[in-house]
Amino acid sequence: MSNPKFRRLALIGIGLIGSSIAHVVRREGLAEEIVISTRSAHTLRRAEELGLGDRYCLDAAEAVEDADLVILCVPVGACEAVTRWIAPALSPGAIVSDVGSTKASVVRQMAPHLPDNVHFIPGHPIAGTEESGPDAGFADLFRNRWCILTPVEGTSPDALERLAAFWTDCGSMVDTMDAEHHDLVLAIVSHLPHIIAYNIVGTADDLAAVTKSEVIKYSASGFRDFTRLAASDPTMWRDVCLHNKDAILEMLSRFSEDLAALQRSIRWGDGDALFDLFTRTRGIRRSIIAAGQETATPNFGRDKPGESERR
Secondary structure, rough: OOOOOEEEEEEEEOHHHHHHHHHHHHHHOOEEEEEEEEOHHHHHHHHHHHHOOOEEEOOOOHHHHHOOOEEEOOOOHHHHHHHHHHHHHHOOOOEEOOOOOOOHHHHHHHHHOOOOEEEOOEEEOOOOOOOOHHHHOOOOOOOEEEEEEEEOOOOOOHHHHHHHHHHOOOOOEEEEEEEEHHHHHHHHHHHHHHHHHHHHHHHHHHHHOOHHHHHOOOHHHOHHHHHHHHHHHHHHHHHHHOOOHHHHHHHHHHHHHHHHHHHHHHHHOOHHHHHHHHHHHHHHHHHHHHHOOOOOOOOOOOOOOOOOOOO
16 A cells, blocks of 8 residues: 555444545555444444445444544534544544534534544535445545535644645545534535425425326426435434524525515516526526536436446
């Protein structure tokens, strides 16, 4: 193995993100040893069948012993319990991070229980699919995607540089920001879209005016794209809503105001206002493509199995 960045990496949780980290770390030689822990014996056994790690532990405290990098890959609501579990076993100088979609809550949950002799650097790789579990991971998940680090006060510059280099080697572009600002940004770019998708799909499921077979039959008209978001892990998104409540409620309030304005434009036949809105939003889509965060190639579900890019 050529110049590994870490001697022992402990992954606590082995779903989509954890298994993808394991894949890319193995491929790029970023750690001499990968130790995997999860509370489910069935999931741990599956991770071993897939060859994701070098050692496997049901006891998270055992998994982090002598690890110089520990990454919690669990739902944000589980961070405090896991931190309490592993804290006594952490090695001095270890970097402790996570992959949660909310950051201020993670800091509140984890920081009070971590020993002073470890480096706590919360993180959030902004990458994923609607799939979950150890089978869902793949090494290129983080390629050309952002990973945001939200270092706490007093963070060692050297530890921050090492963790940033780790994520860069995983294929990510790395940025740093304050935890509260992260949560506000993610509320609009990730959390609100998922909540809207869950709500639209739920509304369609409840409608008495159309049958479920019609909803499925004609889904390519737009509904299908919402169902991809709405198929995401329910536990993860329950915890996101509960742990980023204030920022999500603020964005929902703004969205409700804008939706009311759109409703007025439709009711009063204000074609100019509708055209201006749709032109502006089309520009956002083009900006995302220009930034390399999406491709302009039309897809519409027509790729043959195995040909579409995994996201």
